[in-house]
Amino acid sequence: MKNLVFMLAATAALLVCQPCYSQAPNEKVIMNELVGELLECSVYLNISQLCTEQANPRLSQTLGEKADVLRELGIQLGTKIGVTQEGITSSINLLSKQLMTRQGNSCVNGSVNIERYNDFCAALSRSIAPRFKELAEGRKCNGSYRC
16 A cells, blocks of 8 residues: 555656656656666565565565566656657666676675665655655765665
């Protein structure tokens, strides 16, 4: 239920803000970056889901649900700015390979991705509005997101 409320609130906020990003080409770039970050966090959560499946099925299920919400929001926003389904699928595939490579293709090294993504993705899961504002202010690389 929390996930549904978050998704509805985020979608509503961006629909209200649609005139904001449809008027300036820079806003489309910002939205594209946000879409990429939503997909990146969904991939991080999916990998975490797979790595916790045996040890903690309940946590694994929660991670999977959060990943689904972020992916769906990324798809919705991406579609609004012209990202195709093929583009989204390619991004997810590339991100999956990149994150698995970063942790040595093994769940035993999952802490590498946890350190990089956990705080950032948790904040993005709570609300995308602060991140949109940061990107609009030109703050792509901040304390919780490392480039």
